[in-house]
Each structure stands twice: as structure tokens, then as C-alpha cells.
Amino acid sequence: MLESKGSKSSEGSCSELATTLKNTLNYDQLTNCMRCGFCLPACPTFRETGIEAESPRGRIALMKAVADGLMDPDYAFETQMNHCLGCRACEPACPADVKYGQLLEQARDSVEQHTESHRWWVKLARKTAFEGMFPHQGRMRLLGGALQVYQKSGLRGLVRGSGMMKLFPKHMQQMERILPDASYRGVVEQIGSVHPAKGERVGTVGLFRGCIMDVMFTETNKHTVELLNAAGFDVVIPESQNCCGALHAHSGEQDGARELAKRNIAAFKAAGVDWIASNAGGCGALLVEYDHLLHDDQQYASDAKWFAKRTLDVSKLLVEHGRLQSAAAAAAAASKVQGTAPSCGGGTAAATSAEVSENSAGCGGSCGSVSFASADPVRITYQDSCHLRNVMRSSEAPRKLMKSVANAEFVELFESDRCCGSAGIYNLTQPEMAGQILDHKMDHVKQTGAHYLLTSNPGCLLQMKLGIEKHGMSGKMEAVHLVDFLHERICKE
Ligand code: SF4
Numbered sequence: 001m002l003e004s005k006g007s008k009s010s011e012g013s014c015s016e017l018a019t020t021l022k023n024t025l026n027y028d029q030l031t032n033c034m035r036c037g038f039c040l041p042a043c044p045t046f047r048e049t050g051i052e053a054e055s056p057r058g059r060i061a062l063m064k065a066v067a068d069g070l071m072d073p074d075y076a077f078e079t080q081m082n083h084c085l086g087c088r089a090c091e092p093a094c095p096a097d098v099k100y101g102q103l104l105e106q107a108r109d110s111v112e113q114h115t116e117s118h119r120w121w122v123k124l125a126r127k128t129a130f131e132g133m134f135p136h137q138g139r140m141r142l143l144g145g146a147l148q149v150y151q152k153s154g155l156r157g158l159v160r161g162s163g164m165m166k167l168f169p170k171h172m173q174q175m176e177r178i179l180p181d182a183s184y185r186g187v188v189e190q191i192g193s194v195h196p197a198k199g200e201r202v203g204t205v206g207l208f209r210g211c212i213m214d215v216m217f218t219e220t221n222k223h224t225v226e227l228l229n230a231a232g233f234d235v236v237i238p239e240s241q242n243c244c245g246a247l248h249a250h251s252g253e254q255d256g257a258r259e260l261a262k263r264n265i266a267a268f269k270a271a272g273v274d275w276i277a278s279n280a281g282g283c284g285a286l287l288v289e290y291d292h293l294l295h296d297d298q299q300y301a302s303d304a305k306w307f308a309k310r311t312l313d314v315s316k317l318l319v320e321h322g323r324l325q326s327a328a329a330a331a332a333a334a335s336k337v338q339g340t341a342p343s344c345g346g347g348t349a350a351a352t353s354a355e356v357s358e359n360s361a362g363c364g365g366s367c368g369s370v371s372f373a374s375a376d377p378v379r380i381t382y383q384d385s386c387h388l389r390n391v392m393r394s395s396e397a398p399r400k401l402m403k404s405v406a407n408a409e410f411v412e413l414f415e416s417d418r419c420c421g422s423a424g425i426y427n428l429t430q431p432e433m434a435g436q437i438l439d440h441k442m443d444h445v446k447q448t449g450a451h452y453l454l455t456s457n458p459g460c461l462l463q464m465k466l467g468i469e470k471h472g473m474s475g476k477m478e479a480v481h482l483v484d485f486l487h488e489r490i491c492k493e
């Protein structure tokens with residue numbers, strides 16, 4: 001049973017919320033759940049607490065009870081919806097194919113319309129973020145610029161030295177320490193928007209640059225372009241694209257998410273691309289569901305299907321459509337690293353030391369395909385992005401790429417498919433549960449003995465950096481985006 005902590009919703013708004021939930025929740029999906037419980041072991045919040053209400057089955061039962069008029073959607077109901085990570089690990093585990101993620105978004109959207117539990121400053125912060133910042137790429141760049149000034153001007157040192165950070169909660173202090181270098185100039189401002197393929201062309205890709213991604217991880221965006229070019233893709237970066245809307249959708253701001261989706265669809269349609277590449281699992285998962293988001297929009301439904309069908313994570317795009325060396329050729333490349341000539345049917349020209357980057361080895365990539373090699377032997381492991389794995393259903397492609405890197409030993413991380421606790425802004429809104437989940441994750445990470453902990457989503461990457469710092473592993477292990485790791489190890493001809 002749920003523990004009630006005292007409802008913060010008035011009776012009036014409670015019954016209005018009940019009506020909205022009844023009208024919004026997909027009742028067919030609610031009844032599809034046959035209460036088998038196969039999803040329970042996959043659910044991180046259930047595993048941490050052992051409480052039924054903290055499980056997918058429990059949350060669906062709560063939603064159904066409200067839809068059936070058997071219970072009021074009180075504060076405890078709202079709390080359970082907020083405790084869910086939205087990782088969707090329950091979906092692949094479900095034999096009845098219950099669309100839990102869609103039910104959760106419908107529930108959160110309804111709660112958000114009626115909630116009275118937000119304090120004034122939370123409401124203001126939400127409005128500023130969801131309406132004033134994320135939809136406007138120019139403002140996001142200004143934010144990146146402000147952060148850049150803070151990081152580069154010595155202000156950061158002053159703030160840290162003054163002890164001012166102690167005014168903030170501990171998890172915010174930790175987060176501040178692991179923030180990457182921000183940039184005022186995004187990928188288009190730095191390298192332009194059109195990038196031709198190298199060698200034989202296989203098609204045109206539109207890069208989805210993201211909003212936070214483009215100011216906090218600009219280098220990763222640049223590396224994504226170069227990786228795609230090397231594998232035979234022309235790359236265009238439509239300038240009128242904007243935030244994907246994932247943070248809106250996961251926070252109960254469906255209308256805002258729909259507006260952003262429409263603008264992105266128009267931008268990529270106009271660019272006439274064959275595929276749309278995402279390098280952030282959290283964004284990609286919403287991009288591939290634009291068809292669901294806009295399914296009852298007469299004007300956009302068909303274009304939304306076009307968009308969703310073409311969107312792939314960069315790893316899947318490389319593996320399924322890119323000019324990559326086969327595993328056999330990669331093995332040949334590995335032997336080249338050890339001094340044997342490659343046998344990929346192409347050139348055997350060895351790279352000079354001036355031609356290879358610090359971390360990559362020359363391995364005769366003149367066979368027209370891109371390959372990867374590490375100059376020094378390294379051990380790598382991988383934390384899945386939940387949205388990439390459970391929504392975009394892409395877990396094999398990143399592993400194929402990692403295993404193709406010559407001189408790198410891939411070690412599977414125990415329970416790599418379990419959420420790391422990042423989950424969008426979950427680690428900020430639910431720091432206790434997020435911290436607990438992260439601690440368990442880092443216990444498994446330590447066992448791998450890896451030098452590099454790779455991920456495919458910026459949120460997971462920051463959470464892994466946080467885990468490494470928190471568990472005293474800095475200097476022994478580094479968390480890196482998969483794209484950055486591969487880019488550093490592209491074999492040069
Ligand atoms: S989305 Fe994740 S946290 Fe939420 S119910 Fe499903 S498995 Fe549990």
C-alpha cells in the first residue's frame with residue numbers, strides 16, 4: 001500500500017485531475033497489463049525498495065484505479081509518478097507489450113496540469129526552462145557562453161575557494177565539479193552546416209545537434225560529423241532545428257514537446273535527408289516517437305512518421321549503413337598494429353607517426369572503409385543509455401563498434417542495461433534514489449577494471465563522471481562518449 005505523506009492537492013483539483021486522467025490515460029494499455037510481474041526484476045526503483053507501488057505493475061495499477069474511479073490521484077499518486085525514472089526497462093521485459101512509457105507521459109502530463117504541489121520558485125524555474133530557454137537555441141548558446149565565462153575566467157576558482165558552493169545541496173556541488181567545458185559557439189558556428197563524405201558516398205545524414213548537447217558537448221557533435229564523413233555520409237546540420245522536446249515530454253509538458261517536434265520535422269524535411277542521426281539516447285528516444293506524439297495532428301501526422309522512420313542512433317547508422325571495415329578486416333588491422341600487414345583488400349601503406357592521432361594506431365585504412373585502433377592496449381566497458389536500449393532498441397551496434405577497435409579489450413559491465421540514475425533531470429529532482437542507484441552501478445563498474453567507461457548519452461556520461469569522482473576512481477578510469485572514443489581512434493591512411 002502507498003504511504004500517504006499528506007496531500008498537497010486540494011479536493012477540488014484532485015477530482016479535476018481524476019477527470020483529466022480518466023480522459024487522458026489509454027485504457028486499452030491499462031487493461032493490457034495482465035499483472036504477471038515479469039517487469040518487476042527489470043525495474044530499478046522496485047529493486048531498490050521492494051515496494052509494489054514503486055514497480056511498473058504497481059504504477060499501472062494505480063493509474064487504472066484512478067481511471068476506474070476507485071481512488072483519488074492524491075499526493076502519494078503524484079509521488080509515485082515522480083519516483084519513476086522513465087527508463088522504460090520494463091517495456092522490453094513485458095510479454096504483453098504494454099506501452100508503459102506512453103502511460104507515464106499521459107499521467108505526468110495530467111498531473112502537471114493540476115498540481116498544486118510546486119512551490120512558486122519551482123513553477124518559475126520550470127516556466128523559464130521549458131518556455132524561455134530550451135526552445136530557443138540562441139538563448140541556449142548565451143547560457144553556454146555564461147557558463148564558459150564562469151569556467152574560464154577564474155570565477156569558478158573564486159566561487160569554490162569562497163565556500164559559496166556549500167550553500168547548495170551536496171548533489172549540486174558534485175554536479176558542478178564534473179560539468180564539461182561549455183561553449184558559446186555550437187557545432188554550426190564552429191564548423192558550418194554542410195560536410196561532404198570522404199571517399200565513396202553512401203547517403204545524406206541530417207545531424208540532430210540537440211540543445212544542451214550543442215553547448216555542453218560541442219566537441220562530440222563535431223566528432224560525430226567527422227565520424228559520419230569518414231564512413232561515407234554527407235552530413236548537413238539544419239540550422240532551424242531546435243530542442244527535441246524530451247525534457248518537456250518527460251516532465252508533463254506535452255504541448256511544448258509537440259511544438260518543438262513540429263519545428264524539427266519541418267527543418268529536416270526541408271533538408272531532404274536520407275537519415276537523421278542522433279548521438280544522445282535521451283533525445284533520440286523522443287525523435288523516434290514523434291509519430292506517436294503527433295499521431296492525432298492532421299497536418300503533421302504523416303511527416304512525423306517520415307521523421308521517426310529515418311531517425312537512428314549514430315552507432316546504428318554507422319554499423320548498418322556506413323562504410324565500416326568488417327570484423328575480419330578489423331582483426332587484420334589489429335595484426336597490423338602488432339606489425340603485420342593488413343589484408344583488407346586495399347592498400348597496405350603504413351601510416352607515419354605524424355599521420356596518426358595520439359590515441360589511434362596506423363592500420364592501413366586505405367581500403368575505403370573506416371576502422372579504429374588504439375595505439376596502446378586499453379580495456380573498455382559500456383553503460384547502456386536506457387532510452388537508446390529500451391526505446392531505440394539499439395544495444396548491439398555500440399558493442400559491435402567497440403569490439404571493432406583494434407588493441408582495445410571490451411569487457412561487458414554487469415547489469416549495463418540497468419539505469420545509472422541520471423534519467424534526464426531525475427538526479428536533480430530525486431537525488432536520494434539517484435545516488436543509491438549510482439552507488440550500486442559503480443560497484444559493478446569497479447569490477448571491470450576498465451580504463452574507459454563509455455556511454456552514448458550526455459546525461460549518462462555526466463552521471464558516470466559523477467560516479468567516478470564520488471567513488472575515488474578519478475585517474476584510474478575516465479568516462480567518455482562512445483563517439484569521442486571512436487573519433488580519437490580512427491585509423492589514418
Ligand atoms: S520506467 Fe523504469 S523506473 Fe519506471 S516503472 Fe519502468 S522500469 Fe521502473
Ligand code: SF4
Pocket residue numbers: 032033034035036037038039040056057060090093094095096097098
Ligand atoms: S510485464 Fe507487462 S503485463 Fe506483466 S505486470 Fe509488467 S507491465 Fe503488466
